[in-house]
Amino acid sequence: GIQVEQSPPDLILQEGANSTLRCNFSDSVNNLQWFHQNPWGQLINLFYIPSGTKQNGRLSATTVATERYSLLYISSSQTTDSGVYFCAPTEGGGNKLTFGTGTQLKVEL
Amino acid sequence: EAGVTQSPTHLIKTRGQQATLRCSPISGHTSVYWYQQALGLGLQFLLWYDEGEERNRGNFPPRFSGRQFPNYSSELNVNALELEDSALYLCASSLDAQNIQYFGAGTRLSVL
Numbered sequence: 001g002i003q004v005e006q007s008p009p010d011l012i013l014q015e016g017a018n019s020t021l022r023c024n025f026s027d028s029v030n031n032l033q034w035f036h037q038n039p040w041g042q043l044i045n046l047f048y049i050p051s052g053t054k055q056n057g058r059l060s061a062t063t064v065a066t067e068r069y070s071l072l073y074i075s076s077s078q079t080t081d082s083g084v085y086f087c088a089p090t091e092g093g094g095n096k097l098t099f100g101t102g103t104q105l106k107v108e109l
Numbered sequence: 110e111a112g113v114t115q116s117p118t119h120l121i122k123t124r125g126q127q128a129t130l131r132c133s134p135i136s137g138h139t140s141v142y143w144y145q146q147a148l149g150l151g152l153q154f155l156l157w158y159d160e161g162e163e164r165n166r167g168n169f170p171p172r173f174s175g176r177q178f179p180n181y182s183s184e185l186n187v188n189a190l191e192l193e194d195s196a197l198y199l200c201a202s203s204l205d206a207q208n209i210q211y212f213g214a215g216t217r218l219s220v221l
Contacts, residue, residue: 033209041146041197043212086152096142096165097201097210099152 002027002091006100013077013107021072021103023087032063032089033097034072039083046072046085077107111136113213115200121219122190130185130216134202140164141183142203142210143175147196155198158183159205190220 003026013019023032034046047054047061049070054061058077063070070087084104088097114133122128134141143155154167158177172188181202187194197217201210 031209035212040214041199041217042214043199043201045209045211048209088152095140095157096154096167097144097152098154099144101151 002029002089002098004087004089004098004100006085006087006103008103009101010104011106013105015078015107015109017077017107018073018075019077019105021074021085021087021105023070023072023089023100025068025070025087025089027068027091029065029068029089029091030095032070032087034061034070035086035088036081037084037086037102043086074105077105079107079109081105082107113200113202113211115198115213115216117216118214119217119219121221123221124190124192126190128187128190128194128218130187130198130200130218131182132185132200132202132213133182134200135211138202138204138211139181140203140205140208141177141181142201143183143185144199144201145169145196146199146215147193150196152199156185187218192220194218195220 005024035043049063051065060073084102088099140159146152157165175185177183197215199215201212
């Protein structure tokens, strides 16, 4: 099955800083979703982005499917951005999400 | 519109018992997915149900089973519980098999 690697594994930011999270995947993908898992375990949908670029407020994401990677940009970070960020592609023709190991983000005052 | 709802929030069982977890999808969604998030193992796909049928299964033993009801809600059953079954179980739903998956808040299962 598809392999998913996320980097960095851990990230500490000062409030207001910008960051880029990366997701590499080993095979062609049908879909790709980015999630934020809050401290209570809830997975919050951020983006559905099998290709191209999307923006939602301070967050944006880019997927380059031909080069098998996706990026999540967080600008002007806030303490509420803390948590774990997961990317999860689905393989071509499939439907199950394969999750990366996540990036643990902590935003400090 | 209500999101994906899961019950119970927490469940405590002893080794060898059976656990039943429930999930109600977003209204209109026909596909339901189950994932396990165990400490140190990450988020892993368990099962996918669509239109009442099991469509795909992850690498889990047969004592993990489930079903989908005519109203598209779903049940996950775990038989002969083992200590390593302790995990957060997350349910997701999508409009159809190719669409965005939305997750519930999860059921935290503890096996003592």
